[in-house]
Amino acid sequence: MLKFISNSLCRNKKRFILLLIGITIFSGVLIYLFGIKQGNTDVTGDLLPQKEQSSTIIEELTEEIIPLDEKNSASGISPGAIAVYNIDLALDEQDVFQISAEIDVTNESQDSWTDIGFYFIPNALTDANKPDFMEDGAETAISGITSDGEEIPFELVDNRLLLKLDAELKPDEMKKVKIDYTLKLPENGNRLSQVDDNYYLAQWYPMLGHYSDGWNIENYDSKGESYHTSYGSYEIDYQLPTEYLVASxxxxxxxxxxxxxxxxxxxxxxxxxxxxxxxxxxxxxSSVTNTALRVYIPSAGMDFTADMMAVTEDAFAFFEERIADHPAEELDVIANDGGMEYPNIIEVNSNPDDFEHTLIHEIAHQWFYYLVANDPYTDSWLDESITEWVASMYMVEEGYQDPFAFAARIAQTRPTAHLINLPLNEFEKGDYYSTIYGKTPLLLQEYFEANGGSDAAFDFLSAYVEQFRFDYVDTEKFAEFFVEQHGEDSREFLNSWLDLEKE
Incomplete structure (x- = not known):
């Protein structure tokens, strides 16, 4: 931190010296004026005390040369772009969705844009692009992209959709775009999937990417989550050919x-x-505090909704008590064997004898992935490893047998990476799982067992969520916050498994 402050001062040395001179002169004037006004009983009550007033003015002046992210080392990372989505969706009798997405995109970066970047993952799941393990591909076609009735040219490669603008979109400006397309889900697909007469729409619409010196949109990678999206506002109107249960x-x-x-x-x-x-x-x-809970279990098998609901209630309440209140008005749990997290809804195992670990893990993701967000392509450990660690700690507290058995077992299945904050494409598939779900949760648990135990661990997680709620972090931000909470001695621990020298 001292080096960081020193570098900042050196960069602004001349301005800083001039500022100090100006503050000195200005403070003298203020002291003089304050001495005059102090004798005037009509205005004394409206004045700040001299020390507080001088401090306030100095803070306002220094705002000019100290960027916000340098003033607060633990502030989050800007997504550079935000979106408001208005989507019309209609399903026909041939299982084809007709979709029209109107998206208001605001430039929150410091750059002027010549294009707008979206993830369009259905294109990565077509027969031409899908992963080898998928038997059936999605079918999708974009019929038009417009703004104010004018066609917008675009490029679509893998899951990267770039809209080419005819005029620059400057900082703080908004552009409304409309994307019309059709979509047929792959049968028994990967997340985006149709199973019999059930439709699971995951990553099904054009999702605005993050912008930082360009659009940070990586190619689709099925071994993890390769999309990094921004928090947005949504309104979705749907029309269906018959009645369905809707969970979203x-x-x-x-x-x-x-x-x-x-x-x-x-x-x-x-x-x-x-x-x-x-x-x-x-x-x-059911419900826990202010959150409604809804559970769906296949009717073809045993009805264990009561068992699943009991664990859902307990785990959600535990994480709220030990980490942070969750703002969700509703949490849906679908036992379709998806094993996947989404905002306010999760997919879990359908086996009545083997559902608890996945259920607890996916519930914990509502704090780590959703409340505190990260790029799952470059820093997957920040949600997956922390979530697995948190789920295991819950199982310790609740008296489960061998609560870290999953992490220990998977850590031994394959070699693990020495430094764990690698992008997805730098992991071998098996090494990714052994490192992210095995090695890293065990490392975190070992550290806190030697440094305050579970109370210290949950206190740290609670402070972490409070600091970065609805914000974005990366490995460097996490490390800064960790050292802030645990002191400089903890830096050696972090350096033993994180690459903190990345550009």
Whole structure:
């Protein structure tokens, strides 16, 4: 930190000296004026004390030369772009979705843009692009992209959709774009999937990327999450050919079949939507504090909704008590064997004898991935490793047998990377899992066992979420905050498994 401050002062040396001279002169004038006004009983009550007033003025003046991110080392990372989504979605009798997405994109960067970048993951799952393990591909076609009725040229490669602008979009300006396309989900696909008469829409719409010296949109990588999206506001109108159970990232309300409706929500990273055949599901509803809980379990098997709900209630309440209150009005749990997290909704195992670990892990993601966000392509450990660690600590507290057994077992299945904050494409597939879900949770647990135990661990996590709620972090931000909380001696621990010298 001292080196950081020193560098900052050197960069602004001349301005800083001039500023000090100006402050000295100005402070003298203030003292003089204050001495005059002190004798005037009509205005004394409106004045700040001299020390407080001088400090306030100095802070206002120094704002000019100290950037916000340099003043607060633990501030989050700007996404550079934000979006408001208004989407019309209609499903026809041939299982094809007709989708029209109107998106208001605001430039929050310091650059003027000549293009706008989206993830369009359905294109990465077509027959031409899909991962080898997928038997069936998605079918999608963009029929038009417009703004104010004028066509916008675009490029679509893998999951990277770039809209070419005819005029620069300057900082703080907004551009409304409309993207019309069709989508047929792959049967038994990867996250985006149709299973019988159930439709799981994950990463199904054009998702605005992050902007920092260009659009940070990587190619699709199925071994992890390769998309880094911004918090956004959503309004989605849907029309269906028959009635379905609807579960989404919005607040859906009573569990009841419907053929049309509107879904809306704010501060959502990526919007998930499930349309489910009512005959295929056992359901249950409950609540914890201010959050409604809804559970869906396949009706073809045993009805263990009560067991799943009991764990859901306990885990959610535990994380709220030990880490932070969660703002979700509703959390949906779908036992479709997806094993995946989305804002306010998760997919978990359908096996009544083996569902708890995945359920607890995915619930914990509502804090680490959703409340505190990171780029899962470059820093996947920040959500996956922390989540697995948190889930295991919960199981310790609740008396589960061998709560870290999953992490220990997977850490031994393959070699692990020495430095764990690698981008997805630099991991071998097996090494990614052994490192992120195995080695790293064990490292974190070992550190806190020697430094205050579970109380210290949860105190740190609580402070971390409070600092970065609805914000973005990277490895360097995490390390800064960790050292701030645990002292300079902790830097040696971090350097033993994190590359903190990246550009």
């Amino acid at each position: 990232s919005a607040t859906d309300g009573e569990i009841a079949p419907t053929a049309s409706g509107t879904l809306a929500g704010d501060n959502i990273k990526d919007f998930y939507l499930a349309l489910m055949d009512p005959d295929d599901w056992h359901t249950a509803a």
